Amino acid sequence: MESVRFQCQPGCTRCCDVEGYVYLSEQDLKRAARHVKMSAAAFEARYVYRTRHLLRFRKPRGRQCHFLVDGGCALHPDKPTQCRLFPFWPELLESRRAWEATASRCPGIGQGPLVQIGTAHETAAEMKRAYPSMYEE
Ligand code: SF4
Numbered sequence: 001m002e003s004v005r006f007q008c009q010p011g012c013t014r015c016c017d018v019e020g021y022v023y024l025s026e027q028d029l030k031r032a033a034r035h036v037k038m039s040a041a042a043f044e045a046r047y048v049y050r051t052r053h054l055l056r057f058r059k060p061r062g063r064q065c066h067f068l069v070d071g072g073c074a075l076h077p078d079k080p081t082q083c084r085l086f087p088f089w090p091e092l093l094e095s096r097r098a099w100e101a102t103a104s105r106c107p108g109i110g111q112g113p114l115v116q117i118g119t120a121h122e123t124a125a126e127m128k129r130a131y132p133s134m135y136e137e
């Protein structure tokens, strides 16, 4: 791929409802806690599951994300890195097949301005910095 197009579509929340986990960096945790006016410790105790190398949101029963509310993300603009950068994730940009499979679920892919692939990869590099254990070689 030499370039891609993407523009998130107003009113869409499809990627928030995909089966999977929302991971956070330590910085994401602090930002999200501040957004809802909680201490990081209280926010973590209530919403976050911490493993040795990763933090992720706990899932509410029957839903993918506690913060998906009518009208969108209750944490916007302080949502976790993976949410903020989607679909500019290394694993999607490095595989045309993965990008096209994601495009079938994300109506924003193929819309909006052209983004040169180098620029898209620069954006995606933030994923590697935020979640180093997920991208270890
Ligand atoms: S699925 Fe695509 S268009 Fe819809 S909210 Fe997610 S990024 Fe935006």
Ligand code: SF4
Binding pocket: 015, 016, 017, 022, 065, 066, 067, 068, 069, 072, 073, 074, 075, 076, 079, 080, 083
């Ligand atoms: S944190 Fe916000 S953007 Fe991320 S999955 Fe939950 S509702 Fe969607």
